[in-house]
C-alpha cells in the first residue's frame with residue numbers, strides 16, 4: 001500500500017491495530033513517511049527556517065482520550081491535502097491504536113507507565129510480555145530515530161491527553177522533572193496559547209512518555225490535559241480551538257512572543273505528596289465527581305488504607321489524578337501545592 005485512503009490516517013491506524021508496513025507517500029511539499037501504525041513523519045522538502053524545531057505530537061497514549069486524537073487527525077489530513085503549511089519536521093504518534101478501538105484507556109497495561117525506567121536493563125525479548133510493552137519500546141525507538149534525523153533542531157514533544165475527571169482548571173500541563181534545569185518561558189507561552197495556564201512541575205523521574213523524551217533526548221516536553229474524556233464525536237470542538245490553532249502555528253513556524261511572559265498569568269503547582277495504593281483496602285474519601293485541583297484544608301482526610309488516614313498537611317493542598325482502581329504498588333493520588341518559580345526561568 002502506498003496511499004492513505006481519504007487522507008484519513010486515523011482510520012488507517014484503527015484498521016491496523018498492531019502494525020503497518022512502512023511506506024512513503026508522494027507529496028509536493030513534504031517528505032511523508034509512515035513508519036508504523038499510528039506513526040507518520042512529515043518533513044518539508046525545503047527547510048528554510050533559520051530556527052529549526054523537531055516536533056513530536058502524540059495522542060492516544062490512552063485510547064479513550066478522543067479529543068486530541070481528533071485534533072491531530074484533522075491536522076494530519078490538512079498536511080496531506082496541503083491546506084496546512086509545514087515548516088518544522090513533525091512526527092505524529094497515535095500511541096495505542098488497539099485501545100482506541102475498544103474505547104478504553106488501555107488493553108492490558110497503562111502505556112504511560114511503561115517508558116524509560118520500566119524497560120531499562122531488559123532485553124528486547126523481555127519487553128514482549130504484552131502488546132503495550134512492545135508498543136512503548138517501539139515508540140521510544142521512533143522518537144529516537146526522529147530526533148536523530150534532526151540532530152541540530154530544538155527538540156519538543158507535546159503529549160496530548162484528556163483526564164478521567166473534571167478539573168477545577170479545565171486544562172493543565174505536566175512539566176516532567178528536568179533535574180534542576182531552568183523552566184522555559186517560551187514553552188510556558190506556547191502551552192498557554194493552547195489555553196493552558198496551570199502547570200504541575202514534577203520533582204522526580206517518571207515512566208511517562210513526556211519524561212522519556214525530556215530526560216533521554218533533552219526535549220522540551222509536556223503531558224497536556226485538555227479537558228475531560230468523551231467518546232468520539234462528543235467533544236465540543238470550540239473548547240479545543242485554541243489548542244488546535246496553536247499546534248498548527250507551531251508546525252507552521254509561527255512563533256509566540258516570549259517577551260509577554262508574566263508569571264502572574266499562570267498557576268504553578270508542585271507535588272507535595274504521592275500516595276501509593278498498597279492493598280485493596282485503599283479508599284478515597286471523596287466522590288468520583290470531585291474535580292482535579294480541588295483544594296483541601298489541613299487535617300482533611302484524602303484517603304484511607306488499612307487503619308491509616310492519609311491527610312492534608314496544609315490548607316490549599318489540592319488533589320490531582322486520584323484513581324483508587326490502580327494496581328497495588330501504583331500511584332493512586334497526587335497532592336499539589338502552589339509554588340514559585342521566578343528564580344529558575346530561562
Ligand SMILES: [Zn+2]
Nearest residue numbers: 062065161162
Ligand atoms: Zn491520558
